[in-house]
Amino acid sequence: xxxxxxxxxxxxxxxxxxxxxxxxxxxxxxxxxxxxxxxxxxxxxxxxxxxxxxxxxxxxxxxxxxxxxxxxxxxxxxxxxxxxxxxxxxxxxxxxxxxxxxxxxxxxxxxxxxxxxxxxxxxxxxxxxxxxxxxxxxxxxxxxxxxxxxxxxxxxxxxxxxxxxxxxxxxxxxxxxxxxxxxxxxxxxxxxxxxxxxxxxxxxxxxxxxxxxxxxxxxxxxxxxxxxxxxxxxxxxxxxxxxxxxxxxxxxxxxxxxxxxxxxxxxxxxxxxxxxxxxxxxxxxxxxxxxxxxxxxxxxxxxxxxxxxxxxxxxxxxxxxxxxxxxxxxxxxxxxxxxxxxxxxxxxxxxxxxxxxxxxxxxxxxxxxxxxxxxxxxxxxxxxxxxxxxxxxxxxxxxxxx
Numbered sequence: 001x002x003x004x005x006x007x008x009x010x011x012x013x014x015x016x017x018x019x020x021x022x023x024x025x026x027x028x029x030x031x032x033x034x035x036x037x038x039x040x041x042x043x044x045x046x047x048x049x050x051x052x053x054x055x056x057x058x059x060x061x062x063x064x065x066x067x068x069x070x071x072x073x074x075x076x077x078x079x080x081x082x083x084x085x086x087x088x089x090x091x092x093x094x095x096x097x098x099x100x101x102x103x104x105x106x107x108x109x110x111x112x113x114x115x116x117x118x119x120x121x122x123x124x125x126x127x128x129x130x131x132x133x134x135x136x137x138x139x140x141x142x143x144x145x146x147x148x149x150x151x152x153x154x155x156x157x158x159x160x161x162x163x164x165x166x167x168x169x170x171x172x173x174x175x176x177x178x179x180x181x182x183x184x185x186x187x188x189x190x191x192x193x194x195x196x197x198x199x200x201x202x203x204x205x206x207x208x209x210x211x212x213x214x215x216x217x218x219x220x221x222x223x224x225x226x227x228x229x230x231x232x233x234x235x236x237x238x239x240x241x242x243x244x245x246x247x248x249x250x251x252x253x254x255x256x257x258x259x260x261x262x263x264x265x266x267x268x269x270x271x272x273x274x275x276x277x278x279x280x281x282x283x284x285x286x287x288x289x290x291x292x293x294x295x296x297x298x299x300x301x302x303x304x305x306x307x308x309x310x311x312x313x314x315x316x317x318x319x320x321x322x323x324x325x326x327x328x329x330x331x332x333x334x335x336x337x338x339x340x341x342x343x344x345x346x347x348x349x350x351x352x353x354x355x356x357x358x359x360x361x362x363x364x365x366x367x368x369x370x371x372x373x374x375x376x377x378x379x380x381x382x383x384x385x386x387x388x389x390x391x392x393x394x395x396x397x398x399x400x401x402x
Contacts, residue, residue: 001384002036002092006109007099008077010041010065013050015248015274017217018302019125022183023099027063029184029377035384038093039065040082042105044074055081076103083108095384096120097159101127101148110151119156119387126161126299126321129168131221152176157387159380162321163397165299180397181380182322183300184373189277190284190310199282203272209242210350212315213287215280215303217250218271223293223317223337224256230293230342232263237347241268246283248274284310288356289349291315293337308332309367313359315345325370331363 009016011024027037039060043050052058052067059065068082077100086109090096096113100106101124113120128144149172152158158178160166166178193199200207212231216222224245235241243265245256253271260269275283284290290307292298292314300321304314314332316323323334333349335341349356369375382393392401 001034001094001381001388003030003038003095003097003384004090004093005037005039005097005099006082006086006105007039007041008103008105009044009046010039010067011060013045016046018183018300019099022185022302024061024063025184025186025373026377026380028061029373030381031062032374033377033381035381037063039063040085040105040109041065041067042070042077042079042082043067044070044077046074049074073104078104083112086112090116090118093118094388098122098151099125101125106151107147110155114154121157121159121383121387122151122155123159123161124152124165124169124299126165126297128172129165129297129299130171131168131296157383159383161300162324164319164321164324166397166399168296168299178399179383179386181383182371182376183302183305184376185302185305185309185367185371187309187368187372190281190306190367193285193310194282196285199285202282203244203279203286205242205244205270205286209240210238210288211242211244211286212346212350213244213246213283213290213307214292215275215283215290215307216247216292218245218247218252218256219250220252220255221295221297222252223295224252225259226337226339226342227291227293228256228259228263228265228269229339230346231268232265233339233343234346234350235265235268238350241350243269244272244283244287245269246272246275246280280306281310284312287312289313289315289332289346289359291342291346292320293317293335293342294319295337305367305371308363309371311360311364313349313356313363315342315349322370325366326363329362329366329369330359331366332359 031037054069057064068079070079090112098106098109155176160180161183231243294317296319298320308331317337326332327334333345392398
């Protein structure tokens with residue numbers, strides 16, 4: 001089976017979010033299963049060009065990748081070379097998997113797939129959730145209706161990462177078949193965490209603190225303002241409490257820093273900026289739990305799944321894509337995005353070491369059962385076969401299963 005992935009960005013552009021990491025891992029695992037995978041992407045890192053070979057096949061961790069030059073808009077990943085490659089080579093592939101929305105690569109790939117009669121899967125990865133759309137301009141909503149909606153309507157299938165994401169996209173009223181396959185993570189990466197004392201030193205944290213961690217982009221939809229307000233109550237019971245906000249600024253850091261100063265939490269909230277893979281393991285080593293109190297819009301929750309794989313219990317909002325699985329597996333607690341509710345659960349968890357350890361053990365098992373990339377790749381391969389044959393295999397949650 002020959003599969004072409006089209007996506008705006010690829011490794012090493014990890015700063016653009018978890019989607020780069022998850023899709024890279026998926027393609028590696030699919031290749032290991034014998035799928036002939038090729039990736040068409042661009043040299044855009046969003047705000048800078050990547051230092052990569054252009055317009056030629058490159059082996060990246062066992063996957064064949066073509067980086068095409070972005071012509072004039074790094075933000076929209078506009079690449080005429082990528083468009084030409086789609087026109088010239090798409091018929092060579094059995095299936096197209098598009099991991100792109102609101103930007104040029106997905107637009108031209110879907111258009112060529114329809115023109116050339118190649119079946120294609122479209123994966124929106126949360127970009128169609130209503131909350132996300134409400135934050136955008138009216139012009140973008142018009143663009144969805146006029147340009148992207150036909151891509152969705154005529155896709156052979158839509159891949160959602162969670163059932164919550166699919167439910168939140170029901171307003172589109174699409175008849176297109178859809179299935180659910182989660183994002184995958186490399187669980188082996190989290191099998192052995194650093195020693196806590198050494199990790200504290202590398203992160204520059206004072207010893208003996210009750211660390212609650214957030215890992216991800218500093219964005220308004222992540223509910224970080226509510227988390228900070230809740231933590232103000234937590235330190236009344238745990239004066240050694242430390243909230244670590246780890247991740248790159250997405251236009252919200254200044255507002256958060258002002259809130260922290262206003263509440264007098266300068267000694268209780270630490271901003272680390274973007275963390276490398278090594279420092280991320282350090283963070284999981286020192287964290288009592290990982291919190292993600294997002295508003296609607298987190299279709300999955302990669303950092304949550306990674307924390308679980310590291311054996312760290314989680315506190316997440318009911319809007320996070322994998323919240324139902326977390327609750328079912330007892331890997332953490334699920335809360336509404338409310339200050340008092342979050343504060344109450346944080347204090348209760350920090351008060352019980354036994355509860356935290358039990359949740360951590362369940363989180364470790366849950367991540368490997370549900371999100372290990374080898375398992376996810378097998379599910380995706382099954383979905384590919386279903387798309388090409390018209391079957392509807394159980395376990396994928398096909399919307400049109402008969």
